[in-house]
Amino acid sequence: MIKLPKTTRRHFLKNISYLSIGFPLFGFIRISKKENKALGIIDSAPDHLKKLQNVNAWLEILEDGTVRIFSGKVELGQGIRTAIRQVAAEELDLALSQVDVHLAETGVTPDEGYTAGSSSIPNSAMSVRYAAATARQKLLELAAEKLNTTTSNLKFYNGQITHKTTAQALNFAQVLDGAQINMEVSKPVPIKQKSERRYVGKPIPRNDIEQMVRGEKLYIQDMRLPGMVHARVVRPPAYQSKLESIDLSGVKANVKGILKTVVNGSFVGVITEKEYQAVKAERYLKQHSKWSAGKSFPLAKDLFSHIKSIAEPAKNIKNDGDFTQANVSGTTFKASYTKPYIKHGSIGPGCGIALFDGEILHIWSHSQGIYPMRRAISGMLNIPEEKIHVTSVPGAGCFGHSTADDAAADASILALAMPNKPIRVQWSRQDENCWEPFGSAMIMELEARLSSNGKIQAWKSEVWTDSHSLRPDRDPATLLDTRYLEPARSLRGRGYLGGGHRNADPYYSIPNMQVNAHFFDGPLRVSSLRSLGSYTTIFSIESFMDELAEKAGKDPLEFRIEHLEDERAKAVIRKVRNMCSSVRTGPLEGIGYAFSRYKNSAAYAAVGAKVRVDGENGEVKVISMWAAADVGEIINLDGIKNQIEGGMLQAASWTLREEVTFEGDKITSSDWSNYPVFRFSDIPEVQVEMIDRPDQPAEGGGEVSMPPTGAAIANAVYAASGKRVYSLPINPAK
Numbered sequence: 179m180i181k182l183p184k185t186t187r188r189h190f191l192k193n194i195s196y197l198s199i200g201f202p203l204f205g206f207i208r209i210s211k212k213e214n215k216a217l218g219i220i221d222s223a224p225d226h227l228k229k230l231q232n233v234n235a236w237l238e239i240l241e242d243g244t245v246r247i248f249s250g251k252v253e254l255g256q257g258i259r260t261a262i263r264q265v266a267a268e269e270l271d272l273a274l275s276q277v278d279v280h281l282a283e284t285g286v287t288p289d290e291g292y293t294a295g296s297s298s299i300p301n302s303a304m305s306v307r308y309a310a311a312t313a314r315q316k317l318l319e320l321a322a323e324k325l326n327t328t329t330s331n332l333k334f335y336n337g338q339i340t341h342k343t344t345a346q347a348l349n350f351a352q353v354l355d356g357a358q359i360n361m362e363v364s365k366p367v368p369i370k371q372k373s374e375r376r377y378v379g380k381p382i383p384r385n386d387i388e389q390m391v392r393g394e395k396l397y398i399q400d401m402r403l404p405g406m407v408h409a410r411v412v413r414p415p416a417y418q419s420k421l422e423s424i425d426l427s428g429v430k431a432n433v434k435g436i437l438k439t440v441v442n443g444s445f446v447g448v449i450t451e452k453e454y455q456a457v458k459a460e461r462y463l464k465q466h467s468k469w470s471a472g473k474s475f476p477l478a479k480d481l482f483s484h485i486k487s488i489a490e491p492a493k494n495i496k497n498d499g500d501f502t503q504a505n506v507s508g509t510t511f512k513a514s515y516t517k518p519y520i521k522h523g524s525i526g527p528g529c530g531i532a533l534f535d536g537e538i539l540h541i542w543s544h545s546q547g548i549y550p551m552r553r554a555i556s557g558m559l560n561i562p563e564e565k566i567h568v569t570s571v572p573g574a575g576c577f578g579h580s581t582a583d584d585a586a587a588d589a590s591i592l593a594l595a596m597p598n599k600p601i602r603v604q605w606s607r608q609d610e611n612c613w614e615p616f617g618s619a620m621i622m623e624l625e626a627r628l629s630s631n632g633k634i635q636a637w638k639s640e641v642w643t644d645s646h647s648l649r650p651d652r653d654p655a656t657l658l659d660t661r662y663l664e665p666a667r668s669l670r671g672r673g674y675l676g677g678g679h680r681n682a683d684p685y686y687s688i689p690n691m692q693v694n695a696h697f698f699d700g701p702l703r704v705s706s707l708r709s710l711g712s713y714t715t716i717f718s719i720e721s722f723m724d725e726l727a728e729k730a731g732k733d734p735l736e737f738r739i740e741h742l743e744d745e746r747a748k749a750v751i752r753k754v755r756n757m758c759s760s761v762r763t764g765p766l767e768g769i770g771y772a773f774s775r776y777k778n779s780a781a782y783a784a785v786g787a788k789v790r791v792d793g794e795n796g797e798v799k800v801i802s803m804w805a806a807a808d809v810g811e812i813i814n815l816d817g818i819k820n821q822i823e824g825g826m827l828q829a830a831s832w833t834l835r836e837e838v839t840f841e842g843d844k845i846t847s848s849d850w851s852n853y854p855v856f857r858f859s860d861i862p863e864v865q866v867e868m869i870d871r872p873d874q875p876a877e878g879g880g881e882v883s884m885p886p887t888g889a890a891i892a893n894a895v896y897a898a899s900g901k902r903v904y905s906l907p908i909n910p911a912k
Contacts, residue, residue: 397572788862
């Protein structure tokens with residue numbers, strides 16, 4: 179069950195006050211590398227720990243001697259709560275049940291920005307690890323003082339610090355006697371050795387899975403507060419449409435339960451007693467409003483030529499060796515790849531709940547970054563950040579910058595118009611599919627030169643991409659409503675463009691390499707979607723690697739290994755080859771492979787896919803998929819496998835099914851019938867094997883398997899049919 183507040187700010191602030199005892203200033207303190215060194219902070223410490231060094235910012239000891247951990251990360255289905263509980267329990271020698279993990283709440287947990295980029299384990303979990311290890315050290319010292327002995331005479335177990343010979347024992351609360359550990363993690367601290375570990379590396383089950391299976395109230399879409407009322411926002415018919423007129427005179431006569439209608443510029447919202455009343459009121463208002471026409475999108479068939487026509491001049495991203503000179507001798511090969519706009523495809527449309535109590539605006543949201551979202555809402559509403567309190571609640575399906583922030587913004591605007599009532603805004607499927615920020619359409623053109631002995635001598639990547647990150651933060655216009663409120667505000671910039679050419683430089687050892695990016699400001703709303711541009715760049719690179727291997731007359735996996743120097747990269751390729759070694763294929767069946775190291779600096783994954791192509795209609799069926807992955811030190815074996823599997827299945831759906839469609843000024847892929855995603859009947863057998871490297875830094879795995887999956891399927895289609903696919907999604911027409 180979701181632990182819901184019983185309403186009332188008094189209860190709420192009382193709770194916050196209790197949690198905040200002994201806490202230093204929340205939010206990151208920006209400290210330079212030079213200052214870090216002067217403070218004695220080790221360079222290998224997680225970035226978030228370097229910025230927030232106090233032990234009691236990450237944990238506190240409760241009255242019964244158990245521990246509460248604070249993390250600024252949110253639960254997206256990746257199981258971060260369990261992984262953090264494991265590392266904390268490990269370092270403090272507690273039972274797992276003695277560790278409570280409090281995730282993402284402004285004013286309570288650290289500001290760790292967004293939960294994104296597979297960074298929760300390397301940043302948040304590792305910060306907790308160092309803080310917990312420091313706390314253990316301090317608790318031992320304090321216990322030794324209380325028991326008049328030395329730390330070597332003490333032992334830790336399940337929250338008890340016991341004298342080895344006298345059996346005297348204290349729990350953590352008795353050691354601290356009402357205080358907290360108010361000190362900094364400012365020097366290397368001993369971390370538990372692998373041989374001593376009880377939890378890290380083990381497949382610890384998540385507590386919330388049973389709740390999901392039972393259909394219990396877990397997500398914000400299920401959340402109900404006492405006295406809650408419901409609302410809908412009337413979306414414009416097109417991106418650039420403006421409200422010209424609206425007739426409110428008949429809405430109360432035609433729809434029961436109308437509490438308030440809010441019109442501000444081109445923002446139209448309606449608050450009702452019950453949810454379905456809000457649905458009917460939105461439909462009524464849509465029929466009784468007049469809007470200006472929107473700007474037409476390009477013709478769908480011309481999308482990629484349009485993208486090239488609006489792109490900025492190429493920006494050089496990487497230039498190793500001399501591509502031009504190396505291109506003089508040998509045989510040159512070229513290929514061009516495209517990927518359409520794709521959606522998050524969240525099963526649960528966006529939902530936001532807000533309550534303005536006359537002083538504080540409380541928001542419940544499934545945003546991936548509650549502090550950044552608070553900054554954006556603060557800017558949109560001209561309310562000081564300290565007057566906004568945001569609590570993270572999981573949402574049903576979250577794979578990047580979805581509509582969660584926009585739904586919270588809707589609810590916030592309406593909550594200010596009706597104080598002291600919790601306002602719940604539930605997006606419709608149509609609004610979700612048409613207004614969410616999509617993953618950018620992309621083009622990638624590749625050129626490579628093979629020497630006479632079949633080695634790649636030169637490589638050039640040309641990438642066309644829009645932004646992959648317009649997440650809410652300092653720019654309020656990243657929230658959809660800001661563009662329609664009066665006065666309307668436009669985006670100040672285009673966000674983080676680097677995600678578009680992520681992994682565009684192959685991880686292979688190639689002496690002459692050039693990467694150029696062509697950025698464009700495309701016709702559809704875009705932002706972050708799982709793995710950003712690397713899904714497209716790796717689909718292109720790994721498809722091309724298969725083609726080059728064939729041109730060189732070599733086995734595709736051996737061809738890759740010949741161009742790798744990193745033994746960890748070679749190991750995942752060899753492992754996936756072993757996983758598939760006994761697999762046989764029938765007529766019109768094939769197995770394809772692909773490899774990538776995410777961001778070229780994080781985790782490794784090699785994927786194999788077996789497909790069958792229908793000889794009658796050309797439909798592609800994925801029969802089996804295999805992955806070998808190396809995320810360094812494994813924290814939760816079950817959790818990381820789940821993430822790898824989930825990434826493969828979502829990427830397979832993108833590869834075979836998903837494409838945003840549009841016509842005129844409308845997004846036409848407005849429901850599941852015209853934007854199909856994988857159904858249970860499409861799910862292939864999936865097998866994942868991990869390579870544990872406990873001596874290596876722990877990396878996240880949420881986005882690691884997606885990039886190679888698309889290419890593995892495309893290469894399998896070629897093996898099965900002899901047809902090379904250059905344009906996603908793969909369908910019979912291609």
